[in-house]
Amino acid sequence: MNPPARRQPATGTLILGALLIAIAAFGAGPLAWMVVRAVRDAPVSATLNDARLWAMLGRTVALSLSATALASLLGAVTGYCLGATSWYGKTAARTLLILPLAIPPYFHAIAWTTLLRPRGFVSLSLAAFLGVSPSTVSESVYSFCGAAVILALAYFPITMLFCEKSLALASPSLSEAARVFGANPWQTFRVARWPFLRFALASSAMITFLLASAELGVPTILKVRVFNFEVFTRLGAFNDVTSATLLTLPLVLVGALVVLSERRFTIGGLFQAEAHDVQPPMRATRGQAWVNRATFATAACVILAIPFGSVLADGWNAEAMTSMWILARRPAINTLRYAAPASALITVFAFALAWINRNAKIRRAAWTDWLLIAGFAVPGTILALALLALYDQPGVSRWVTPAALVIAALVVRYLIVGYRIVATAVAHIPDELVEAPALDGAGPLGILWHVVVPLTRVAVLASLAVTFVLAAGEIGATILLYPPGGETLPIALYGIEANSPHAYVSAMTILQLLILLPPLAAIALLVRFVPE
Numbered sequence: 001m002n003p004p005a006r007r008q009p010a011t012g013t014l015i016l017g018a019l020l021i022a023i024a025a026f027g028a029g030p031l032a033w034m035v036v037r038a039v040r041d042a043p044v045s046a047t048l049n050d051a052r053l054w055a056m057l058g059r060t061v062a063l064s065l066s067a068t069a070l071a072s073l074l075g076a077v078t079g080y081c082l083g084a085t086s087w088y089g090k091t092a093a094r095t096l097l098i099l100p101l102a103i104p105p106y107f108h109a110i111a112w113t114t115l116l117r118p119r120g121f122v123s124l125s126l127a128a129f130l131g132v133s134p135s136t137v138s139e140s141v142y143s144f145c146g147a148a149v150i151l152a153l154a155y156f157p158i159t160m161l162f163c164e165k166s167l168a169l170a171s172p173s174l175s176e177a178a179r180v181f182g183a184n185p186w187q188t189f190r191v192a193r194w195p196f197l198r199f200a201l202a203s204s205a206m207i208t209f210l211l212a213s214a215e216l217g218v219p220t221i222l223k224v225r226v227f228n229f230e231v232f233t234r235l236g237a238f239n240d241v242t243s244a245t246l247l248t249l250p251l252v253l254v255g256a257l258v259v260l261s262e263r264r265f266t267i268g269g270l271f272q273a274e275a276h277d278v279q280p281p282m283r284a285t286r287g288q289a290w291v292n293r294a295t296f297a298t299a300a301c302v303i304l305a306i307p308f309g310s311v312l313a314d315g316w317n318a319e320a321m322t323s324m325w326i327l328a329r330r331p332a333i334n335t336l337r338y339a340a341p342a343s344a345l346i347t348v349f350a351f352a353l354a355w356i357n358r359n360a361k362i363r364r365a366a367w368t369d370w371l372l373i374a375g376f377a378v379p380g381t382i383l384a385l386a387l388l389a390l391y392d393q394p395g396v397s398r399w400v401t402p403a404a405l406v407i408a409a410l411v412v413r414y415l416i417v418g419y420r421i422v423a424t425a426v427a428h429i430p431d432e433l434v435e436a437p438a439l440d441g442a443g444p445l446g447i448l449w450h451v452v453v454p455l456t457r458v459a460v461l462a463s464l465a466v467t468f469v470l471a472a473g474e475i476g477a478t479i480l481l482y483p484p485g486g487e488t489l490p491i492a493l494y495g496i497e498a499n500s501p502h503a504y505v506s507a508m509t510i511l512q513l514l515i516l517l518p519p520l521a522a523i524a525l526l527v528r529f530v531p532e
Contacts, residue, residue, distance in 0.1 A: 016356045019349055020371060027375035027412035030386035037389075038245035053230060057250050060227040063148055063219070064212040070152035071208050072201055075159020078299065079200070081292040082160065083167025084193070085284035093296040094164070095520075098157050100303055101466055102516050104473035104490055105154040106217030107509050109141075110497075111307035112150055113221065114314055114506065116141050121310075147224045151215060153303050155208045158417070161462045162200035165425050167193060196428065203420045206262040207376075210255055214379055216476070217494075227251065231379055241385055248378050255377030259369065308513075315506025324507040330485065331492040332515045335472050338403070338488065340519070342410035343418075343468035349411070350418035350463055354426040355452065372419055375412035380476025383409055388480065402483035409477040414470045418463035425459035426452070465523045472516055489515065 082094055100108070116122055116137050123134035140146060219226040227250070234244040284292065315321070357365045375383055387409055391400045429452065437447050453460075475490040482488065489512045497505050 013356075015352060016368075019352060020368065023349070023371060023375075023412065023415065026387065026408040027383070028371055030390040031374060031378060031383065034245055034382070034386040034389060035249070038242045041242050053227070053247070056225060056230060057227045057254075059144070059225070060213055060251075061254060063144060063151070063224070063226060064209050066145075066148035067151035067155065067212040068205050068209045070148065071156040072159050072205050074152065074156040074299075075204060076163055076197070076201060078156070078296065079160040079163025080167060080193075080197075081295060083164035085282050085288060085292075087284040087289035087292055089289075089293055093293070094160075096300050096304070097160060097296060098465060098520070100154055101157045102469045102472075102520055103154070103308075103513065104217065104475075105151060105215055106221055106494075106497075107512070108150045108154045108307070109147075109218045109221040110505060110509060111311050112141050112146070113138075114502070115307045115310040142222050142224075144224055147219055147222045150218055150222070151212045154218075155211055158208055158211075158466065159201065159204040161421060161466065162204040162424055163197060165421065165459050165462065166196040166200035166428070199427070200424055202262045203424065206258055207417055207420060209258050210373075210377055213251060213254065214377075214476070216379075221497075228379055232381065245382060245385075248382050251379070252377050255373065259373055311506045311509050315503055315508075315510050317503050317507060320501075320503045320507035321511070324504060324511055327492060327496075328489060328508060328511045328515070331487050331489045332511075334482070334486050335488040335490075335515070336519070338406050338410060338478065339468050339471040342407045342414075342471045343464050345407070345411050346415050346418040346467045346471075347422070347460055347463045349415055350422040351426075351456070351460060353419055354423035355448070357423070358426050358429075368419075369416075372416040376414070376416045380409065380413060380474060380478075381480060383412060384477040384480035402481055403486065406478055406481045406486070409481055410471040410474060413474065413477060414467045417470060418467045421463040421466065422456060422459050425456040429455050461523055465520055468519060468523075469516065 078097060082090055114120070118134040118138045123137040126132040126137055127134050141150075214228060216226070216228045216232055218224075220229065227247075231244050231247045231251075234240045234247060353368060357368055384405075387405050391405060433451055433455070434447060437451055472488070473490055475488075475494055478488050479491050479494075482491070489508075493505070493508045493512065496508060
């Protein structure tokens with residue numbers, strides 16, 4: 001039975017209203033206005049009455065579901081290793097496997113195509129020892145399954161972080177009590193772990209599905225035709241904004257169905273989770289610790305070291321690195337200039353929304369979800385066009401600069417990601433820890449600073465890291481909004497990928513990784529000071 005929602009203070013309601021209005025002004029509002037204008041200018045049936053489009057939509061949904069299932073499996077295993085117990089080396093393991101998120105998904109595609117190219121070491125070795133044709137090895141990555149695996153490898157850290165933060169808040173006393181009463185390992189898992197894990201899995205699966213369904217770079221590089229390719233073609237090749245906008249309606253409908261399924265699975269959403277006493281996780285046995293370290297070492301080798309080692313070998317060329325560094329300097333500064341404030345705003349908004357909605361009615365939390373998802377479920381190019389159509393007007397553009405529109409688009413696109421990460425942690429804070437300081441005379445700000453922030457700071461830093469790398473890798477929205485001279489690293493790479501030698505593409509990939517790693521290292525150092 002769900003606990004009754006508590007009455008929110010007037011201040012909290014006003015803050016919530018102001019945040020939602022600001023988000024709607026740069027997200028749902030422009031998108032709704034653009035869709036209404038597109039429906040008015042062209043018949044929906046004429047645009048969508050094409051069997052080829054629906055077959056492509058089915059392929060896109062199947063690809064996204066496959067990538068989500070595999071990412072959920074990988075993320076659940078690694079997240080369980082991180083959250084269920086405490087062991088030496090956990091912080092380093094977490095930091096290592098967050099790195100795939102620091103790499104845009106199409107970089108993963110470039111890495112794997114480089115590793116498995118027909119005349120590469122892997123293809124020639126398999127041909128020599130197993131008799132497998134080099135072309136067969138190369139073609140295996142240029143396929144539906146190859147795209148699904150690469151998307152899963154790119155996005156599984158989202159599930160890992162969600163699961164870790166959920167399991168870290170599960171009281172070890174629940175597991176001990178279950179074992180005392182004779183529960184077997186499976187029963188103990190269902191009682192002590194699953195009630196926390198299911199929220200994280202459902203939320204991260206929704207986010208992964210929407211990210212995978214909106215991804216264009218990986219399918220394009222691997223020559224897998226998806227629905228977004230048609231949207232991009234209508235927009236880029238024919239400048240048909242109306243048709244491209246109408247084509248996003250099926251994607252939005254699919255996203256809405258995914259969100260409804262997620263909310264039904266979690267029986268009312270994140271905010272009705274029962275909170276228990278927060279205790280540090282149990283110390284892992286020596287055997288468990290070694291198994292965990294072996295699991296993470298294997299994952300790091302397969303996901304990072306081997307494929308990106310091939311990129312390093314291919315791109316570590318003095319001439320290529322020098323040329324690409326000259327090209328990458330300004331885009332690198334622009335990337336940091338957009339992504340850093342966007343991730344900071346996302347984390348602040350996410351924390352405020354999660355805390356205000358913690359004991360809110362299910363309906364209000366659902367409306368918040370829908371508003372945030374509105375900007376996440378549509379392609380970034382459509383969101384950018386909506387913002388341009390509404391704000392690039394005489395008398396308005398002087399107040400809303402192109403750089404501000406880029407940051408606004410990034411916040412709207414990825415706020416739901418930060419919100420879900422932080423909300424998972426906030427929802428599990430025991431009421432007693434919040435009510436006790438209030439009885440002693442502590443004010444709301446004192447409770448937030450001395451109780452809520454310490455209990456959620458790992459989730460807050462995780463939100464900052466994840467949204468930073470997602471914003472830094474965004475290309476759909478920024479490619480239409482950036483001002484002259486304001487292109488980002490992904491745009492610079494996208495511009496050279498098709499027409500430059502492979503060594504130059506690899507060199508640009510290496511440079512982007514080297515530029516993005518210092519901010520992530522700074523966040524990792526902050527996480528290191530959080531007690532495990």
